[in-house]
Every structure is written in C-alpha cells, then in structure tokens.
Amino acid sequence: MDGLETATQLRIQHAREALSQAGVLDGAKNTRITVRVQDRLLELARQRSGLSSDSDLVNAGLALLAAQDNFGLWLVGQKGKLSDDFDIGR
Amino acid sequence: MDPTVVRSTETLLLDTTVYIDGAKPLGLPPGIVALLASHPVRHSALCIGELAFGYGSLDPGHPATTRNRALIADLLGRVEMTNVVALSAAGWAKAGSLAGALSRMQGFAHDRRRALLIDAALFVTAQEAGLTLVSGNISDMDLLLQVGGEAKLLLYDVGPPVSAGSAASP
Numbered sequence: 707m708d709g710l711e712t713a714t715q716l717r718i719q720h721a722r723e724a725l726s727q728a729g730v731l732d733g734a735k736n737t738r739i740t741v742r743v744q745d746r747l748l749e750l751a752r753q754r755s756g757l758s759s760d761s762d763l764v765n766a767g768l769a770l771l772a773a774q775d776n777f778g779l780w781l782v783g784q785k786g787k788l789s790d791d792f793d794i795g796r
Numbered sequence: 797m798d799p800t801v802v803r804s805t806e807t808l809l810l811d812t813t814v815y816i817d818g819a820k821p822l823g824l825p826p827g828i829v830a831l832l833a834s835h836p837v838r839h840s841a842l843c844i845g846e847l848a849f850g851y852g853s854l855d856p857g858h859p860a861t862t863r864n865r866a867l868i869a870d871l872l873g874r875v876e877m878t879n880v881v882a883l884s885a886a887g888w889a890k891a892g893s894l895a896g897a898l899s900r901m902q903g904f905a906h907d908r909r910r911a912l913l914i915d916a917a918l919f920v921t922a923q924e925a926g927l928t929l930v931s932g933n934i935s936d937m938d939l940l941l942q943v944g945g946e947a948k949l950l951l952y953d954v955g956p957p958v959s960a961g962s963a964a965s966p
Contacts, residue, residue: 719878723878724876724878727878754805777837777839777874777875777876777879778808778831778832778833778834778835778836778837779832779833780874781814781815781818781819781832781837781871782818782823782824782829782832782833784818784819784867784871785818785819785820785821785823785824786819786820786821786823787819787863787866787867788816788819788820788821788863788864788867788868789820789860789863789864790820790821790822791860792816792820792850792860792864793850794812794816794846794847794849794850794853795849795850795853
C-alpha cells in the first residue's frame with residue numbers, strides 16, 4: 707500500500723466518521739441505484755480504497771462527496787485576522 | 797514540488813507556519829492558497845499544541861492579544877478531532893534520531909535542537925500517514941529531506957512558492 711492508498715482510505719474513514727456524527731448514516735439503506743462505469747475506473751477505485759464490493763465503493767464515493775473538508779478554504783479566508791507580530795514563541 | 801502539480805487526490809498536512817501565515821496580513825502565496833482551497837486537510841497534534849501554546853503565551857496587555865486570541869480559538873474550535881494525525885512511538889524514535897544527528901552535525905544550540913525535534917516529528921508524521929506536508933520552514937525541512945528519506949513536501953516562502961521536494965535520502 708502506498709501513500710496514495712493510505713490517504714484515500716483516511717479520507718473515506720474521516721468522511722464516514724463526520725457523516726456518522728452528523729447522523730447522516732443513521733437508518734436503513736433503502737435507496738437502490740444502478741450506474742454504468744468504466745472497468746478501469748472501478749479497478750482504480752478498488753485499489754485506492756481497499757474496498758472490494760461495488761456497494762461499499764459507491765457508498766465511499768458518496769461519503770467523500772457529502773463530507774467535503776472545507777478547513778483549508780476557511781483558513782485562506784482568515785487573511786489579516788492575526789497581527790503581523792504574532793509569534794507562537796517556539 | 798510545484799503546488800500546481802499536487803494531485804487532486806492528495807491530502808495535506810499543515811505545519812504550524814501555514815495556520816499562522818494564512819491568517820497574517822500578508823497571507824500565503826497564491827499557489828498555496830489555491831492548494832488549500834481545493835484539497836482535504838489533516839492536522840498534526842503537534843501543531844495543535846504549538847498553536848495552543850501560542851494562545852496561552854499571549855501577553856494580556858498587548859493591544860493585539862484580543863484579536864489574536866479570537867482567531868486562534870476559532871481555528872482550534874474548527875479542527876475536527878477525526879482529522880488529527882498523531883505520530884506513533886516508532887515515529888517519535890525516528891524523529892528523535894533524525895533531529896539529534898542533524899543538530900550535532902549542524903552544531904545547533906539547545907533551543908534550535910528542540911525546535912528541530914518538533915519539525916522532525918512533523919516530517920515523520922507526514923511520511924507515516926502518506927500526507928503532503930505544507931511548510932514555510934524551508935531551512936529545517938530541507939535538512940530533514942536530505943537525510944530523512946522520501947517525503948512529500950511543499951515548501952513556501954512568504955513570496956511565491958519556492959521549492960520543493962519529493963526526494964530520497966542519499
């Protein structure tokens with residue numbers, strides 16, 4: 707497993723945890739969807755995620771979309787809120 | 797490593813410099829801003845500690861303390877604990893070994909040695925978790941990259957992004 711796989715699995719894990727805490731994953735899986743995808747896309751997604759079942763893969767992809775991390779976007783919007791002389795004192 | 801070539805699938809690990817530079821008046825270089833806006837972020841427990849230390853050490857009598865405390869408190873409150881990455885015991889051992897050897901070879905004073913240990917721990921955290929480390933600490937990270945093994949690093953100066961690296965130790 708290389709760093710890319712590790713990072714992907716971490717993202718999926720964190721997305722699921724965030725959605726779970728928000729209650730989004732409560733209740734029954736009562737919606738069925740059918741999609742057509744390229745073999746290579748499916749193969750690469752399996753490799754990156756470590757997931758083998760199609761259902762798990764689709765759920766992981768949806769979780770990543772639904773729980774997007776916006777910390778970085780928030781941080782770049784904070785420009786100017788710290789004084790120029792702020793120092794953590796390391 | 798140029799920020800524009802960081803893959804969309806990469807997850808970033810931020811050095812303490814990124815949080816601070818991002819919120820200072822000058823801000824971060826445009827390439828780093830674009831990267832942060834488009835990639836998922838993880839946080840090191842070390843950096844959280846450093847930011848909290850900075851919060852606690854602010855002089856109550858300084859005119860900017862109220863605004864600085866407000867920003868740091870807001871920032872720490874937004875860090876989801878599920879997005880925090882901690883270093884393993886083996887990672888700490890590697891970081892200590894790296895920092896100790898580099899400090900000796902560079903002839904660093906005691907204060908600088910302790911700072912290098914934190915930088916080495918962050919460097920190894922990124923390696924362990926397979927994350928791309930973003931840092932404005934060019935000098936120490938460059939040293940670590942020379943002897944610490946392969947790592948995904950994106951270094952910046954407060955001007956345009958300056959350097960780079962994904963490299964193996966000799």
